[in-house]
Amino acid sequence: VQPEWSICASIFGTPKTVRLPDDSCPRKQHYQQTGFKKYNIKIFGAGKSTAIGLITGLIKPDSGTVKTFGIPAEKLTPSDKLNLGVFLDNSGFSTQLNVSDIEHILKHMYPEFEREYFNKKCIELNIPKNKKIAEFSSGMKVKLKILVAITHKARLLILDEPTTGLDVEARNEVLDMLRQYVSFDDTRSILITSHISSDLENLCDDIYLIHNGRIILHEDTDAIVEQYGVLKVNEEQFKELDKSYILNSLKENYGYACFVKSKAFYKEFYPGIVVENGGIDELILMMTGGYK
Numbered sequence: 001v002q003p004e005w006s007i008c009a010s011i012f013g014t015p016k017t018v019r020l021p022d023d024s025c026p027r028k029q030h031y032q033q034t035g036f037k038k039y040n041i042k043i044f045g046a047g048k049s050t051a052i053g054l055i056t057g058l059i060k061p062d063s064g065t066v067k068t069f070g071i072p073a074e075k076l077t078p079s080d081k082l083n084l085g086v087f088l089d090n091s092g093f094s095t096q097l098n099v100s101d102i103e104h105i106l107k108h109m110y111p112e113f114e115r116e117y118f119n120k121k122c123i124e125l126n127i128p129k130n131k132k133i134a135e136f137s138s139g140m141k142v143k144l145k146i147l148v149a150i151t152h153k154a155r156l157l158i159l160d161e162p163t164t165g166l167d168v169e170a171r172n173e174v175l176d177m178l179r180q181y182v183s184f185d186d187t188r189s190i191l192i193t194s195h196i197s198s199d200l201e202n203l204c205d206d207i208y209l210i211h212n213g214r215i216i217l218h219e220d221t222d223a224i225v226e227q228y229g230v231l232k233v234n235e236e237q238f239k240e241l242d243k244s245y246i247l248n249s250l251k252e253n254y255g256y257a258c259f260v261k262s263k264a265f266y267k268e269f270y271p272g273i274v275v276e277n278g279g280i281d282e283l284i285l286m287m288t289g290g291y292k
Helices: 005-010 028-033 048-056 099-109 115-124 138-150 168-183 197-203 221-227 235-240 263-269 280-288
Strands: 040-044 084-087 156-160 189-193 206-211 214-220 229-233 246-252 255-260 274-277
Touching (some): 115 138, 138 168, 168 189, 197 280, 206 221, 235 255, 255 280
Parallel strands (some): 040 189, 156 189
Antiparallel strands (some): 229 255
């Protein structure tokens, strides 16, 4: 694990301690200005699970410093960890417990456990109190795990693929819970990993793209959706292009596909080329070499 991981973690702590990645990362200067309460952030790609482990203190870095809330992650105290709400795919309570059992545990684990809110959401989400978790559907299990994470006034939620495998209705219920969690207090933030682009576009303010253990792009979600695009050009057109706004280009059988951060520029100055919208799916594929 290399020192650049301190960037992902330190955005939730003191901005002055942030270590910058190499010069290949767009918006490098922005890291110096990033504070705690502004962002719901998505991390893509190889290294995300390691990043989560480092931020929570479950993994120790080989070198460098990883800080959460301005504190080295490995030095987080039990009191500090009360400010975290974590959703991991392979974690949770024994499936032989029911929700009433879990409520009893949470009441004794967290001094600020919101028991009334917990019970209210169980009713709204049709989560049965006396049924064993082993008998829950996958959607019910996810909603319960999210509810456990958000009902003790955590400042930071860390969610690893929380909506994977859910149907549209269950996914929307989870996203509504997360929006409500952030709306209660503007000092709260969410760090989420997901491969469902619609979730990210509707929830996240910022996108971090991680590939092979390095941050290769950081951008506002709105900018990606509204300003980014994909050019499809032949060999001759590619030679004539102004490359200023091209983030990555891939060789295709017709010529080149180019991922650009200003589709408006190319529409205005190169009216004869094909310019397509570039959303989050295109971002992942073009920046990691998987575009076809």
